[in-house]
Amino acid sequence: MTLTKETIIDKIEIVGEYRHVQVRMATVVKEDGKELSRSFHRHVVSPDTDTKDEDDSVKAICAVVHTDEIKANYAALKAAQEAELQSK
Secondary structure (H helix, E strand, C coil), X not given: CCEEEEEEEEEEEEECCCCEEEEEEXXXXXXXXXXXXXXXXXXXXXXXXXXXXXXXXXXXXXXXXXXXXXXXXXXXXXXXHHHXXXXX
């Protein structure tokens, strides 16, 4: 009986006006090659996120969808939200 565990990216989605990249990781446990269980974890890569620790496929997608315009618009949104919080 050989148990193995692997973590793979099984889904990458681009969502919303600011092109947030959702990454779903699957952790798969197998016994003798037969899948016993699968669990999921998600994280989001925003336009202002440092992608140096991301998988190469995620980096490539972010390089395309997180344009300078998207990054500037997202920064402006965050600044406006911060200003609104400070005014309360």
